[in-house]
Amino acid sequence: MADGKAGGTKGGQALLFLTDEQLRKGIEAMFFAYRGFTADPDRILEKYGYGRAHHRALHFIGRAPGTNVNNLLGILGVTKQSLNRVLRTLIEDGLVESRIGVQDKRERHLYLSETGTALEAELSEAQRARMRVAYREAGHEAVAGFRRVLEAMMDPDQAAYFNAMTNRGE
Amino acid sequence: MADGKAGGTKGGQALLFLTDEQLRKGIEAMFFAYRGFTADPDRILEKYGYGRAHHRALHFIGRAPGTNVNNLLGILGVTKQSLNRVLRTLIEDGLVESRIGVQDKRERHLYLSETGTALEAELSEAQRARMRVAYREAGHEAVAGFRRVLEAMMDPDQAAYFNAMTNRGE
DNA sequence: CACTTTAAGTCAGCCATGTTGACATTCCAA
DNA sequence: TTGGAATGTCAACATGGCTGACTTAAAGTG
Numbered sequence: 066m067a068d069g070k071a072g073g074t075k076g077g078q079a080l081l082f083l084t085d086e087q088l089r090k091g092i093e094a095m096f097f098a099y100r101g102f103t104a105d106p107d108r109i110l111e112k113y114g115y116g117r118a119h120h121r122a123l124h125f126i127g128r129a130p131g132t133n134v135n136n137l138l139g140i141l142g143v144t145k146q147s148l149n150r151v152l153r154t155l156i157e158d159g160l161v162e163s164r165i166g167v168q169d170k171r172e173r174h175l176y177l178s179e180t181g182t183a184l185e186a187e188l189s190e191a192q193r194a195r196m197r198v199a200y201r202e203a204g205h206e207a208v209a210g211f212r213r214v215l216e217a218m219m220d221p222d223q224a225a226y227f228n229a230m231t232n233r234g235e
Numbered sequence: 236m237a238d239g240k241a242g243g244t245k246g247g248q249a250l251l252f253l254t255d256e257q258l259r260k261g262i263e264a265m266f267f268a269y270r271g272f273t274a275d276p277d278r279i280l281e282k283y284g285y286g287r288a289h290h291r292a293l294h295f296i297g298r299a300p301g302t303n304v305n306n307l308l309g310i311l312g313v314t315k316q317s318l319n320r321v322l323r324t325l326i327e328d329g330l331v332e333s334r335i336g337v338q339d340k341r342e343r344h345l346y347l348s349e350t351g352t353a354l355e356a357e358l359s360e361a362q363r364a365r366m367r368v369a370y371r372e373a374g375h376e377a378v379a380g381f382r383r384v385l386e387a388m389m390d391p392d393q394a395a396y397f398n399a400m401t402n403r404g405e
Numbered sequence: 406c407a408c409t410t411t412a413a414g415t416c417a418g419c420c421a422t423g424t425t426g427a428c429a430t431t432c433c434a435a
Numbered sequence: 436t437t438g439g440a441a442t443g444t445c446a447a448c449a450t451g452g453c454t455g456a457c458t459t460a461a462a463g464t465g
Contacts (some may be wrong), residue, residue, distance in 0.1 A: 163282025199387035
């Protein structure tokens with residue numbers, strides 16, 4: 066492990082010899098890329114006085130309309146107090162609607178309002194635009210590889226949420 | 236842009252048709268993967284009472300020993316006040332050494348001490364281990380694609396730092 | 406030499422977002 | 436009917452961003 070080399074096989078793939086240096090470059094690539102990844106939404110959010118936490122909530126509510134708070138907590142991996150603070154401002158500002166559950170009245174089902182949908186779309190389009198450019202520059206096969214590595218990097222329970230995410234369209 | 240499809244060519248690659256849904260999955264993959272990416276170091280840092288900001292400083296000082304504060308500010312993209320707070324504790328705790336420049340005595344050159352090197356190694360190994368597993372699971376070609384997409388996702392000035400990073404070993 | 410600029414550090418204060426812990430309310434389900 | 440789950444809320448605190456103002460020392464420049 067400490068000798069700077071590692072080999073392995075999987076599914077008939079050729080042996081992979083990875084130096085610590087190659088791994089480090091991957092780590093740094095993640096660091097710098099994630100900054101680029103969040104830069105555009107951050108600029109938009111600033112205009113409205115929101116932060117990344119608001120973006121995440123808007124994204125996943127938009128993604129799974131009618132989701133309840135507990136489910137959102139699992140996806141976002143924060144405490145309910147943290148999420149609640151964000152959710153409260155979004156509801157107060159009329160971006161998110163919280164509807165009491167029909168079957169289970171303890172649950173609140175979350176939906177984006179018209180303005181919430183609009184902001185989510187603005188944020189999402191900015192982020193998709195960057196992703197689109199990166200995908201085009203990198204090419205078709207690179208995209209598949211990108212996704213495979215990212216999935217393998219997730220914690221298993223996180224990956225479960227990821228795969229449970231609406232798979233329509235793919 | 237809003238019709239959910241986008242095509243493009245680059246360097247003789249086949250046309251890429253990307254639905255908004257595919258782009259969204261990429262966005263979510265980044266979100267979940269980055270969480271996995273930081274999870275192991277975060278657990279280690281907690282033991283020592285440090286945060287992610289300390290990790291980043293340790294990483295890049297270890298990466299470019301003798302770097303000065305200004306350079307580090309550019310890499311990390313934070314204010315000097317933010318960096319200074321982190322750096323001060325690392326110096327007080329004896330993990331980082333700050334040496335006055337020889338040619339330019341205004342500059343401070345930063346080095347990891349023995350204990351600093353040890354902690355950096357512990358953090359780095361944890362992160363490399365996850366990267367190694369992900370790389371092996373995804374396979375050789377996936378790794379190349381992963382790196383290509385990440386590079387294309389960076390802001391240009393960030394990419395410059397990334398490429399200027401010591402390229403030894405690759 | 407005098408002046409300006411640069412590198413670094415510091416202080417004070419603000420904000421966003423994470424955490425714990427304690428507690429109230431509602432209400433399903435055994 | 437009672438226990439526990441889901442939700443919401445309050446208080447308090449930590450981390451790590453930020454701005455603005457200011458100092459010190461050294462380097463560069465007319």
